[in-house]
Ligand SMILES: Nc1ncnc2c1ncn2[C@@H]1O[C@H](COP(=O)(O)OP(=O)(O)OP(=O)(O)O)[C@@H](O)[C@H]1O
């Protein structure tokens with residue numbers, strides 16, 4: 001117990017005295033956030049003009065339009081000329097075109113048992129970020145309708161995201177992603193680099209000559225890193241709040257829970273890399289090899305949905321994808337921990353699997 | 366203080382690296398309370414032997430009993446009774462002397478008073494300095510302090526004085542002799558003859574993985590059966606049978622340097638000079654001295670302990 005406390009303390013001291021590392025591990029995510037945030041969609045939020053082509057002209061279709069109008073981020077433009085609207089969409093004058101085909105009301109009335117109604121929504125792939133946000137908002141409206149219609153059983157296909165009338169900006173999307181990225185790189189790359197360099201320099205070997213147990217060492221390492229990375233995540237969130245007015249809509253406990261899960265999972269992966277890497281020089285590239293694809297595929301900067309079909313299955317198992325998604329849902333939408341059970345389970349699987357693998361690959365020298 | 370109680374018993378230790386045998390069946394005992402030296406040239410297997418005894422390398426064959434426990438089966442117990450200073454110790458450079466001693470102290474069930482230990486190791490002035498900024502000698506004293514932090518019975522020191530200036534070496538010798546006074550058993554490795562002579566009660570000489578001699582420094586030198594050495598070179602290739610020079614008991618030669626061992630220095634010198642004159646050879650770098658451990662080594666292996 002004394003060893004655990006002393007090792008944790010020692011690790012924290014080493015962190016705090018290593019000013020440069022401390023500075024740059026913080027400076028990078030903050031810099032990235034401010035750069036991307038200022039270039040892409042800061043300010044008044046994304047203004048969305050959505051054209052609605054109501055071919056059904058029923059009570060039900062009007063209800064849907066009303067639901068869409070509720071959202072302040074959306075400007076609705078009614079029209080009956082679908083072709084013209086699609087042209088405007090191509091030109092970039094519109095962000096989305098929603099067509100309510102004839103028979104919409106009938107299909108809803110048929111209700112339960114029938115297939116959910118498919119509502120065509122057109123968007124412009126060349127402007128993915130904005131379309132993505134728009135799609136989400138339309139989904140919400142549809143979702144609300146759908147829930148109102150039949151006791152919460154979907155009759156219209158939805159991407160059941162509980163977004164209410166949110167003014168979602170790119171920066172809202174970005175900040176949770178950056179926090180996830182930070183957790184990944186500080187833990188995975190940090191652990192891999194530090195442990196392998198301590199091993200190379202014989203620091204671990206010297207400790208092996210004492211009665212210290214590997215489990216105590218690892219536990220202290222985890223505790224210290226967790227404290228530091230938790231603090232760093234909070235600082236980034238603080239900056240995001242101060243500069244962009246980002247807030248955590250869900251519970252802080254849920255955010256903390258996912259920061260914890262993510263930290264542990266990526267640390268465990270870091271221990272595996274440290275175990276595999278023969279030299280500290282090779283630990284860097286191995287960690288990079290894993291973290292780079294995760295950065296781009298894991299929904300840090302771009303929504304996962306924008307990824308091509310064939311990589312979707314890969315993306316769906318990446319721990320970073322679930323971490324960033326969970327953080328995003330909590331912060332942007334206010335999802336509760338219960339809503340994010342799947343993410344929690346997948347991250348836990350990574351954590352447990354990686355720790356088992358790490359305990360087999362851990363070497364003092 | 367020294368007793369004949371065997372506190373370390375090494376039984377046929379073998380360590381191989383591929384085809385290469387680094388330690389080839391070492392067999393020796395260390396008595397409680399003595400300073401035991403492992404002496405040998407680079408690559409002799411000193412570090413390998415020592416690190417097997419402290420559990421950092423696994424022997425391929427054989428075992429050893431250290432402080433009453435078997436190193437292959439009861440390593441955890443062994444670690445409680447031993448303190449280790451490795452040949453190349455790196456520590457957390459950003460911690461201070463005092464902090465790292467507290468850290469290592471916490472790895473054991475109990476530890477001695479850290480301020481006392483710092484004072485003993487002459488580190489009081491540096492106790493709040495980071496390890497990064499310590500001098501070589503201070504680092505070495507800190508490494509030894511770490512070995513002592515839990516008051517172990519047996520202390521292993523791998524080349525404690527290599528790379529230090531004469532002053533710092535002497536300081537360390539004092540520290541090691543004080544450990545002996547306090548009844549500790551010390552096992553150390555060294556290349557330095559003078560050091561082995563001053564510090565060690567008994568010396569094991571190793572060469573190419575084998576133990577080639579084990580005795581007190583005095584006995585080892587005495588067994589040379591000659592108390593003087595004559596060392597010289599010829600200025601050119603010479604065809605002389607050195608063992609036929611009068612009074613010579615043994616000849617040790619390496620490259621072009623010749624060493625004659627004799628009990629009758631005057632007789633040997635006269636004879637050597639006569640032969641040189643007769644064959645018109647010039648003697649270079651001629652010197653005479655009393656035989657030392659170095660000579661024991663040269664005699665046994667035909668090589669010097671340190672190159673150059
Ligand atoms: N990990 C290893 N892999 C392969 N060979 C090794 C390894 N460790 C040591 N050796 C070899 O074993 C031999 C003995 O090495 P060891 O370090 O025990 O020598 P030493 O007597 O301590 O030498 P020195 O005085 O230079 O410290 C050397 O030839 C060395 O090259």
Ligand SMILES: [Mg+2]
Nearest residue numbers: 411412413452
């Ligand atoms: Mg050595």
